[in-house]
Amino acid sequence: MSLPTHRLPALVRAAATLSIALAAMTAHAQQTAAAARRAKPPSAPTPRLADGTVDLGGDGIWSQPWITDFAKNLVGGKDAKIPFLPWTKAMYDYNASNKVAYDPEGFCLPPGGPRMFGTPYPAQFIQQPKRIIVIFEGGAHVWREIHMDGRKLPPLEDINPTYFGYSVGHWEGDTLVVEATGFNEKTWINFNGTMHTEQLRTIEKFTRPNRDTLHYEATIIDPGAYSEPWTVAWDIPWTAGAELAEYICQENNQFLLKLKDDFGNPFFEDVPIEHLSSKP
Amino acid sequence: MKAVAALCVLLAALAVGPAGAQAGHPVKGSWSGYWGPSEAQKHRILMVLDWKNNEIVGTFNPGPSAVPIEKATLDVATWTLTLEAHMPTAGGGTARYVTTGRLENLGSWNNRRYSGTYEFGQERGTFIVALN
Numbered sequence: 001m002s003l004p005t006h007r008l009p010a011l012v013r014a015a016a017t018l019s020i021a022l023a024a025m026t027a028h029a030q031q032t033a034a035a036a037r038r039a040k041p042p043s044a045p046t047p048r049l050a051d052g053t054v055d056l057g058g059d060g061i062w063s064q065p066w067i068t069d070f071a072k073n074l075v076g077g078k079d080a081k082i083p084f085l086p087w088t089k090a091m092y093d094y095n096a097s098n099k100v101a102y103d104p105e106g107f108c109l110p111p112g113g114p115r116m117f118g119t120p121y122p123a124q125f126i127q128q129p130k131r132i133i134v135i136f137e138g139g140a141h142v143w144r145e146i147h148m149d150g151r152k153l154p155p156l157e158d159i160n161p162t163y164f165g166y167s168v169g170h171w172e173g174d175t176l177v178v179e180a181t182g183f184n185e186k187t188w189i190n191f192n193g194t195m196h197t198e199q200l201r202t203i204e205k206f207t208r209p210n211r212d213t214l215h216y217e218a219t220i221i222d223p224g225a226y227s228e229p230w231t232v233a234w235d236i237p238w239t240a241g242a243e244l245a246e247y248i249c250q251e252n253n254q255f256l257l258k259l260k261d262d263f264g265n266p267f268f269e270d271v272p273i274e275h276l277s278s279k280p
Numbered sequence: 281m282k283a284v285a286a287l288c289v290l291l292a293a294l295a296v297g298p299a300g301a302q303a304g305h306p307v308k309g310s311w312s313g314y315w316g317p318s319e320a321q322k323h324r325i326l327m328v329l330d331w332k333n334n335e336i337v338g339t340f341n342p343g344p345s346a347v348p349i350e351k352a353t354l355d356v357a358t359w360t361l362t363l364e365a366h367m368p369t370a371g372g373g374t375a376r377y378v379t380t381g382r383l384e385n386l387g388s389w390n391n392r393r394y395s396g397t398y399e400f401g402q403e404r405g406t407f408i409v410a411l412n
């Protein structure tokens with residue numbers, strides 16, 4: 001297609017005007033970016049303990065993001081997918097169909113496992129030589145203990161299953177590596193209704209590349225629910241000087257009072273088996 | 281003898297404990313209810329089901345009269361569960377016992393249901409159990 005020659009000057013003028021406008025916008029953007037850099041200085045370096053170990057604590061809190069869909073935080077590129085088994089995919093679809101009404105966290109039960117680091121209430125690390133305690137403001141006001149004394153994970157059958165399982169950790173350079181197992185089945189992997197079994201084992205990696213960032217990565221291994229291990233990751237920002245508040249989920253949980261099951265009955269209304277008809 | 285059997289069923293039911301969150305495989309847990317050819321002829325039943333090595337396993341009526349489940353299949357597209365075993369008959373032998381039904385109310389911890397029809401030898405009827 002050719003342009004009419006009589007319109008060229010107008011186009012040239014338009015192009016020139018656009019160039020000037022773009023140049024002005026670029027200059028403005030550069031000034032804005034420079035101002036932003038002045039307003040927010042680069043993060044301080046990674047804090048360390050006296051022995052050189054990375055300090056995951058300090059005067060502040062980790063402001064955890066709300067990760068509702070782990071599928072959006074998969075490690076492995078855009079083709080990565082959660083490797084559901086048929087029953088976990090079917091339950092995921094069922095949970096989506098009822099808008100995740102039966103999410104255990106809605107009942108104020110602890111999120112458990114990696115989901116705890118994607119629950120939008122802050123956390124703090126209390127770092128001791130032989131153990132690390134992570135305390136969470138939300139998720140039922142809970143804490144988690146990570147054994148750092150060199151012990152190994154006990155056999156799964158020797159662990160009483162709990163919401164957070166049994167965790168052992170060690171340092172690989174500046175990365176805290178935590179292996180956990182012994183989870184009960186009272187939690188979902190994430191808000192979107194991704195299930196797991198008691199076979200769940202997680203490998204978590206925590207790095208603090210600078211003062212203001214905690215990089216979190218978790219590999220989920222559960223042959224009873226997934227065909228292969230899968231990994232998620234996200235960053236957790238630091239809020240210097242902030243403190244944990246007291247938050248009690250159980251207080252005045254109106255959601256539960258109104259929750260009904262698929263039959264339309266109040267969720268907590270127990271139907272004695274004597275009232276069941278043998279007619280399906 | 282009947283009193284002992286009834287006591288065993290009661291103890292087995294009590295051993296299950298109160299309802300709590302169960303968010304793993306939807307068949308896992310203990311289920312109790314009834315089966316029979318009519319409302320007037322219904323029998324108590326307790327099913328203990330588990331998900332092990334990616335298979336559904338379990339027992340009907342745990343205790344001295346326990347019957348192992350020989351085959352279990354679950355179609356997750358329709359949540360249709362089929363359980364097969366050999367149940368004792370009144371005559372002292374056993375007969376093939378098959379329950380086929382749907383899992384419903386999957387999100388519930390205490391009113392999850394499994395109901396449908398059964399075959400017991402030549403007998404046909406319905407059953408319904410709820411997750412304890």
